[in-house]
Amino acid sequence: MRFKTNKVWLATDAGEHPLIEKGKVLIKYQLDQPHEYWVHPSKVVPLDSADATPQAPKKRPLNPDAKAGRRSATITVDRGADTIHIYTDGACSGNPGPAGIGVVLRYKEKEKEISRFLGAATNNIAELEAIKTGLLAVKNRDLPVLLHTDSSYALGLLTRGWKAKQNESLVEEVRRIVASFKQLQFVKVKGHAGDPDNERADRLAVQAIRQAGG
Numbered sequence: 106m107r108f109k110t111n112k113v114w115l116a117t118d119a120g121e122h123p124l125i126e127k128g129k130v131l132i133k134y135q136l137d138q139p140h141e142y143w144v145h146p147s148k149v150v151p152l153d154s155a156d157a158t159p160q161a162p163k164k165r166p167l168n169p170d171a172k173a174g175r176r177s178a179t180i181t182v183d184r185g186a187d188t189i190h191i192y193t194d195g196a197c198s199g200n201p202g203p204a205g206i207g208v209v210l211r212y213k214e215k216e217k218e219i220s221r222f223l224g225a226a227t228n229n230i231a232e233l234e235a236i237k238t239g240l241l242a243v244k245n246r247d248l249p250v251l252l253h254t255d256s257s258y259a260l261g262l263l264t265r266g267w268k269a270k271q272n273e274s275l276v277e278e279v280r281r282i283v284a285s286f287k288q289l290q291f292v293k294v295k296g297h298a299g300d301p302d303n304e305r306a307d308r309l310a311v312q313a314i315r316q317a318g319g
Contacts, residue, residue, distance in 0.1 A: 106149050108132055111266040115149060123149075134280070142284050186213060191239040191252045192294075192302040195231025196310035203317065204228070206235035207309025209302045210242055217242065220309035222317040230272055231310065232256035236263070237279045240286070249288040255295060255303060264291050 106115045116124040116131035123130045129143040192209040204226035208219035219238055223231060236252065236259055243250060254260065261267035262276050263283055269276040283289060294303050 106132070107152050108144060108149050110264070112152065113149070134277070142281070144284075185249070188212075188249045188251055189243055190302070191243075191250060192300075192306040193232070193235035193239045193252065193254050194303065194306035194310050195228060195233075195235045195256070196307065196314060197226065197228040197231050198314050201225055201227045203314050204231040204234075205310045205313030205317070206231055206238055207306040207311075207313065208235055208239040208242065209306050209309070210239065211302070212248075218305075218309055220313045220316075222313040227272075229256075229258050230275065232259045233262075233272065233275050233279055235306070235310065237275075237282060240279075240282050240289075243286075246285055247287045249290075250286055251290050251292055253292045253294045253300075253303060255293070257293070260291055260293055 106113055111134060113132040113134055114136055116133075118124050123146065125146065126143065128145070130146050130149055132142050132144055132149060190211040194207045195204065196207070197204040202225065204223040206219070206221050206223060208217075210217040210219075219242065221238065223234055226234070232254065233256075236254060236256075239252060240250075259279075262269055263280060294300050
């Protein structure tokens, strides 16, 4: 079957009917993975279906002037006063090498910064850890969330159905966190292009490495 843009396995009962519990069906991204997900039946369609995301809003850029590379992903969020904005970035001194993450969260008039040293890691791990940390910092997962990242690698794994060839356990953990949000949309931003909050997240990641002596 297909869930959003991903191929998934759907659990069935002895009569080969979808296994339903509390109005949701059970899926897995891979048969041999330990993680399982309960999702609404309307979101799961046959692989040959023309509509991979039934009953979901049509995906669109965040604004009419957005470039093709600045593409929205996952569920399109109705942006408003209750929207949480998260900017994440990972940094690495060498690849692999000393790594750090930076996260900026904004909700109404409130702001929060996170800067953390990871130890030795790759840049890809740092990018995923930054996204994971930003999402875990959200207390109310029913609120709409816009997560901004400049990592094509992370976006490919989390929104485009790329298969994880490395960092499998971390990728699955982040995917599980992503699935727990009611409204979550990823936004691709261009790195080091003057976006204030993206630059701020980058500085926080670099700061974490420097403070650790990396």
